[in-house]
Amino acid sequence: xxxxxxxxxxxxxxxxxxxxxxxxxxxxxxxxxxxxxxxxxxxxxxxxxxxxxxxxxxxxxxxxxxxxxxxxxxxxxxxxxxxxxxxxxxxxxxxxxxxxxxxxxxxxxxxxxxxxxxxxxxxxxxxxxxxxxxxxxxxxxxxxxxxxxxxxxxxxxxxxxxxxxxxxxxxxxxxxxxxxxxxxxxxxxxxxxxxxxxxxxxxxxxxxxxxxxxxxxxxxxxxxxxxxxxxxxxxxxxxxxxxxxxxxxxxxxxxxxxxxxxxxxxxxxxxxxxxxxxxxxxxxxxxxxxxxxxxxxxxxxxxxxxxxxxxxxxxxxxxxxxxxxxxxxxxxxxxxxxxxxxxxxxxxxxxxxxxxxxxxxxxxxxxxxxxxxxxxxxxxxxxxxxxxxxxxxxxxxxxxxxxxxxxxxxxxxxxxxxxxxxxxxxxxxxxxxxxxxxxxxxxxxxxxxxxxxxxxxxxxxxxxxxxxxxxxxxxxxxxxxxxxxxxxxxxxxxxxxxxxxxxxxxxxxxxxxxxxxxxxxxxxxxxxxxxxxxxxxxxxxxxxxxxxxxxxxxxxxxxxxxxxxxxxxxxxxxxxxxxxxxxxxxxxxxxxxxxxxxxxxxxxxxxxxxxxxxxxxxxxxxxxxxxxxxxxxxxxxxxxxxxxxxxxxxxxxxxxxxxxxxxxxxxxxxxxxxxxxxxxxxxxxxxx
Numbered sequence: 305x306x307x308x309x310x311x312x313x314x315x316x317x318x319x320x321x322x323x324x325x326x327x328x329x330x331x332x333x334x335x336x337x338x339x340x341x342x343x344x345x346x347x348x349x350x351x352x353x354x355x356x357x358x359x360x361x362x363x364x365x366x367x368x369x370x371x372x373x374x375x376x377x378x379x380x381x382x383x384x385x386x387x388x389x390x391x392x393x394x395x396x397x398x399x400x401x402x403x404x405x406x407x408x409x410x411x412x413x414x415x416x417x418x419x420x421x422x423x424x425x426x427x428x429x430x431x432x433x434x435x436x437x438x439x440x441x442x443x444x445x446x447x448x449x450x451x452x453x454x455x456x457x458x459x460x461x462x463x464x465x466x467x468x469x470x471x472x473x474x475x476x477x478x479x480x481x482x483x484x485x486x487x488x489x490x491x492x493x494x495x496x497x498x499x500x501x502x503x504x505x506x507x508x509x510x511x512x513x514x515x516x517x518x519x520x521x522x523x524x525x526x527x528x529x530x531x532x533x534x535x536x537x538x539x540x541x542x543x544x545x546x547x548x549x550x551x552x553x554x555x556x557x558x559x560x561x562x563x564x565x566x567x568x569x570x571x572x573x574x575x576x577x578x579x580x581x582x583x584x585x586x587x588x589x590x591x592x593x594x595x596x597x598x599x600x601x602x603x604x605x606x607x608x609x610x611x612x613x614x615x616x617x618x619x620x621x622x623x624x625x626x627x628x629x630x631x632x633x634x635x636x637x638x639x640x641x642x643x644x645x646x647x648x649x650x651x652x653x654x655x656x657x658x659x660x661x662x663x664x665x666x667x668x669x670x671x672x673x674x675x676x677x678x679x680x681x682x683x684x685x686x687x688x689x690x691x692x693x694x695x696x697x698x699x700x701x702x703x704x705x706x707x708x709x710x711x712x713x714x715x716x717x718x719x720x721x722x723x724x725x726x727x728x729x730x731x732x733x734x735x736x737x738x739x740x741x742x743x744x745x746x747x748x749x750x751x752x753x754x755x756x757x758x759x760x761x762x763x764x765x766x767x768x769x770x771x772x773x774x775x776x777x778x779x780x781x782x783x784x785x786x787x788x789x790x791x792x793x794x795x796x797x798x799x800x801x802x803x804x805x806x807x808x809x810x811x812x813x814x815x816x817x818x819x820x821x822x823x824x825x826x827x828x829x830x831x832x833x834x835x836x837x838x839x840x841x842x843x844x845x846x847x848x849x850x851x852x853x854x855x856x857x858x859x860x861x862x863x864x865x866x867x868x869x870x871x872x873x874x875x876x877x878x879x880x881x882x883x884x885x886x887x888x889x890x891x892x893x894x895x896x897x898x899x900x901x902x903x904x905x906x907x908x909x910x911x912x913x914x915x916x917x918x919x920x921x922x923x924x925x926x927x928x929x930x931x932x933x934x935x936x937x938x939x940x941x942x943x944x945x946x947x948x949x950x951x952x953x954x955x956x957x958x959x960x961x962x963x964x965x966x967x968x969x970x971x972x973x974x975x976x977x978x979x980x981x982x983x984x985x986x987x988x989x990x991x992x
Contacts, residue, residue, distance in 0.1 A: 305677045306599065306636030308370070309656050311336035313361045314345045315645060321361060324643065325368040327657055331667075332674020333370055336642060337601065338362070340375040340445045341407065344382035347424060355431060366437035374438050376428060376529050378421040379445035380407040385420055392417040394454035397501045401456070406649075408450045412521040413462035418528060425529045429536035442601075443529045443544040446568060447522040452552030453514070455498045459521070464493050466517045480786045481509040508706050508787045515702040519554045527561060545601040546592075548585035549716050554698035556737050559592040568602035568640075571625060573615050579934060579947045580724045582628060584735070587723075588696070590633035590686055591734040597635035597685055600626075605639050606654035606666050614652070620975030622669050623676070624945050627977030631936035631943025633686040637677060639670070680961065680979070684939025688744045690732040691922045694723055695750035697737045697760070703787050704754040704779070710811040711860055713779070715752055718860075718903060722751055725909040730924035730935040731917070739763050747773045747920035751903070753780040755787060761797035768801055769893030773920040775912070776802060777900040778861045779809065802899040803870030803890035810862045810880045812902075813843050845879025845902055847886035849911070856908025858886065863901035870899070873915070887912065926956045933972070942980040946972035958982030 308328075313321050328336070339346070339358060347353055365372055383404045386393055393401040394411040402409045410417045432438050471477045474490055483489040488507060490496055499506045499514050530542045541563035546555050548567055559565060567589040571582045589598050605622060607614045617625075626637050644655035656670045701715045726733050734745070738760030741748045748767055753760075753776065761781070768774040781798045783789055790796045794806040845862035848855035850873055862881040867888050874887035881901070888899045896919060904912060925942060926935045932948025935956075946952050953971050958980030960967040970978055 305630075305680055305683070306335045306371075306638070307674050307677050308333045308335040308337070308373075309639040309642040310340055310602065311338050311365075311642045312341065312645070314339070314342050314357065315647075316643065318357070318360070320643075321364055324657075325364050325370065327662075328365075328370055328642070329368055331656060331671045332678050333642075333656075335371040335373055335439060335636070335638075336365065337373040337375060337442050337638065338365075339377050340442065341377065341380050342375070343377040343380060343424060346377055346428075347382065349384055350388060353427065355427075362432070362435060362437050366435075370437075371439035372435075372437045373440040373442045374428070374432055375442040376421075376425045376444060376533075378424060378443075378525075378529065381410050381417065381420065385417075386410075389416045389420070391456075391458060392420070393456065394451050395456035395459075397455050397499075399455065399500065402451060402454070406450070408446075408448075411454055411456045411458045412447075412518075412525045414456070414458040417458075418525065421525070422528060422532055425532045426536065429533045429538055433533070433536045433538035438538075438540055440540050440564070441530075441533050441538060441542045443526050443533075443542060446545055446547055447526065448518070448550070448552045449547065452550075453518050455500050459518075460498055462521065463498055463514065463517050464496055466520065467496060467513065468493060470513070480788075481507055481513075482786075482788060483507070505708055508703070508708070511706060512699070512703050512787050515552070516554070516699070518552060519557065519698075522553055523558055523561070526558070530561070543599075546589060548588055549696075551698075551701055551716070555589075555592055556698060556740075562593075565589055565592050565596070565598040566601035566636075567598060569600060569629075570602070570604055570608055572611065573617055573621070574611075574613065577720070577724070579628075580727050581720060582625065583632065583727055583934065583936075584720050584723045586629055586632035586634070587690075587733055588735040591690075591736050591740075594734065594736075594740075595686060595688070597633055597683075599636035599638065600629045600634045601636075601638050602640040603629075603638070604654050605656055605670050606658070607652070608654070609650055609652040618975060619665070620669075620973075623673055624947060624975045624977055626673060626677075627943055627945050627979070628934065628936070630680075630683070630979075631938060631941070631945070631977075633938055635683065637673075681981075684941055686938045689937045689939065690734040691746045691920070692726060692731055692733045692917075693741045693745040693748040694719065694726070694733050694735050695738050695741065695748060695753060695764075696735045697753065697755070699757075699785070700753055700755040703783065704752055706787075710779075710809040711814060713752060713860070718752055721903075721906070721909060722749055722913075725906070725913045727934070728910075729913070729917075730926050730929050731922060732925060732937055741767045741772075743767070743770055743772070745772060746922055747916055748775070749916070750774070750776045750780060751900075752778065754782045755785065756781045756783075756797055757785045758797070764798065765801050765892075768895040768897045771894040773896050773898070773916050774801070774892075775898040775900065775916045778863050778902055798897070800869075801890070801892050801897045802888065803868060803897070804885070804888050804899050805866040805868055807864040807866060810864055811842075812845060812858070812860055812862055812879065815843075815859055841879055845881060845886075846877045847874045847902065847904075847908075848877050849874045849887075854911045856911050857905045858902025858908065859905065860903040861901065862886075865899070865901050873898070876901075887915075926954065928955065930954065940981055942982045943977060944970065944972065944980065945977040946974060949974050956980060956982070 392414045645651045845858045862879040865885045867885045870888035870890040872885045925937045930952045934945045961979040
């Protein structure tokens with residue numbers, strides 16, 4: 305178990321460095337990420353290089369038994385670079401440049417930036433590739449974090465090249481983008497621009513491709529640096545820190561190129577869904593490389609600095625959040641940062657060693673955590689522990705949240721609602737794109753999969769045909785990979801498997817909107833409706849199960865379905881689709897395919913989830929969990945965490961790693977985690 309933090313000795317005088325190493329040893333630190341924002345110290349002027357200070361720091365860390373995850377320092381170019389080479393600067397949608405004075409102000413498409421960054425990486429890699437202290441390489445930092453989309457001339461030129469590689473001809477581009485609408489047809493590549501500021505809605509296919517392009521530009525920067533490191537003879541793992549469900553970067557396309565998945569996660573103490581949302585993020589990053597451990601590269605020891613209000617964590621919360629990461633696949637726990645900064649935007653951000661020093665609660669908890677992690681035995685790798693696949697797709701995310709749709713959707717929030725009903729039940733979930741749904745799962749849930757590629761549809765059909773239980777809907781299988789309707793209407797790929805056809809979406813006013821007027825588009829509108837009147841029939845649609853065993857409220861959509869070749873499991877009893885199917889089921893091959901025509905409230909999600917979980921014969925890791933208690937499994941390790949405010953008792957069998965003794969009944973104080981080694985798994989479907 306790796307343990308440590310970002311280390312920024314360049315912010316401190318040299319006489320502090322020896323004390324840092326001693327304190328790191330006291331805290332149980334095994335590894336630090338070094339030099340992430342050190343470009344201006346390493347190259348203070350265009351032809352001036354200074355590695356002496358870095359040599360000294362690495363030597364001190366190595367002598368102290370602390371490994372180094374060496375950063376390439378390319379995340380923020382120094383001021384001299386943008387003064388000498390203004391073409392490295394990113395630009396906003398008006399074409400105005402972003403200047404230095406913050407961080408990550410460069411265009412990833414700039415050839416000059418790539419040349420300067422490449423030279424820095426080459427010098428670092430050639431100097432330190434064989435240094436025994438280096439255990440890993442940290443490329444860039446949080447690619448796209450503060451400037452995920454930019455519109456500079458460098459981006460313009462690179463976008464044209466990217467489009468030529470994707471489409472081959474201007475005619476193919478026009479066909480994919482549907483440019484005959486609004487006279488947008490292009491006659492030459494140099495007419496194509498980034499989707500810069502426009503008077504009204506921009507072409508959705510163009511915007512979708514620009515999302516793809518920007519994600520690819522950041523990935524290209526990573527690959528360039530990785531290849532330079534490898535060319536210098538470095539054999540250590542190479543990675544970069546991701547940010548969980550970060551919309552601008554499609555991490556499913558990045559993961560094959562990254563040796564070890566690493567993630568930054570900063571739960572908001574004020575978020576009422578904090579536990580669920582952080583569990584979702586940890587399952588998402590684990591699912592990027594199924595079966596392999598990952599590293600939590602950044603979290604906060606206590607308060608952060610960037611939210612409107614930044615309260616401290618509760619006593620014990622640090623250990624509880626760390627246990628959540630370990631239980632869901634992490635083999636390393638790191639913080640931002642080691643020593644709290646004295647200056648700069650993040651001086652109020654907590655650290656392992658705060659300004660209050662070793663008398664602080666933060667220091668005591670961080671040091672105690674280091675000792676606890678050091679005492680853990682070697683942990684099993686995450687296995688095929690998740691019987692459920694929750695479909696989450698970045699390209700769909702980009703497309704489904706664009707404007708001019710029947711409803712405005714927060715795709716991440718809605719998928720998290722589905723995740724929440726499974727998380728509350730103690731069921732392990734992988735979060736994967738549709739192409740990765742396969743026979744290792746028993747149940748796949750695919751809500752709001754508006755953009756569905758051919759390969760993804762093939763995988764979902766095959767999954768149901770080969771014995772899986774598929775639940776789709778609503779607003780699923782609407783457009784192709786170019787955000788264009790397919791011929792013959794909607795549900796053209798999954799409809800035959802589901803046994804339904806879709807007549808109309810019949811949008812409902814989302815629960816968060818109190819007035820129709822608020823639905824006016826942010827890019828303009830032909831006029832808003834009445835400001836205060838909303839008919840109840842367009843707010844929600846109730847539905848009832850056919851067997852009379854329950855009913856619930858549907859939101860966002862009450863789609864009008866034809867159940868051509870499916871049994872009706874539930875019917876709308878109110879709203880615009882009263883009397884029409886709300887939930888259908890069809891046997892398909894050796895499995896089944898369900899379709900849900902609305903987004904249920906929490907009780908409805910639980911109701912529908914219960915039906916498909918029972919059919920798929922999916923069981924929780926531990927039955928009968930008290931409220932506020934979370935459970936996870938990785939191989940034979942079961943993690944149980946009491947996130948609540950009162951002591952609880954949980955029945956679960958295994959060897960308690962706190963005591964080394966067998967346990968059947970476990971008492972957990974508030975915020976207390978426990979790890980159990982339990983070779984006795986929950987019965988698999990074949991054993992029931």
